[in-house]
Amino acid sequence: MCFFDQHRFACGDWKWGHFRQHCNREYRIGETCGMKLIMQTVAVGQKCKLCEKIDTKMRRRTAEVDRISRWQREGSKFRASIEKAMEIIRGLDAEVYELSCERQRRLQGIGSAH
Structure with missing residues (x-):
């Protein structure tokens, strides 16, 4: 020990x-x-690397949602851009889910270590 x-x-x-x-x-x-x-x-006064990555992806997701809202207010001329932004959001959601699962696995490891 x-x-x-x-x-x-x-x-x-x-x-x-x-x-x-x-x-x-x-x-x-x-x-x-x-x-x-x-x-x-x-x-340590900061978050771990996993939480930093999750926060970064969530900020990017929020920016994409804001862009979609702005484009939707302007009518249907940005349909392709909206579809691409929706695809980016789906990808970010998947990445955040994977990072959250990895974080949960780490937290469960803490429980077994003590």
Whole structure:
């Protein structure tokens, strides 16, 4: 049971930090026993990379929805642009869903680690 720092992001996700201390079970120099315990938790003031990606895609989706609304107010002359924007939104929705699933898998991993 070797000790490591834990970095906790603003969104609640976390990652392992630097190695801090060997336990008495590991006798090989420079090796760890494989079981990680938290020495200290370091708060990180930003979101994890997955949440940052989700936020970016959601901002892009909002921009596309705004564009569609603007084009629809101007009549049917932007039909092809609206269809393309709808396709972009469907793609962004799929990407956000995949990233959210990956985030859920990570969060479930936290539950089993403690």
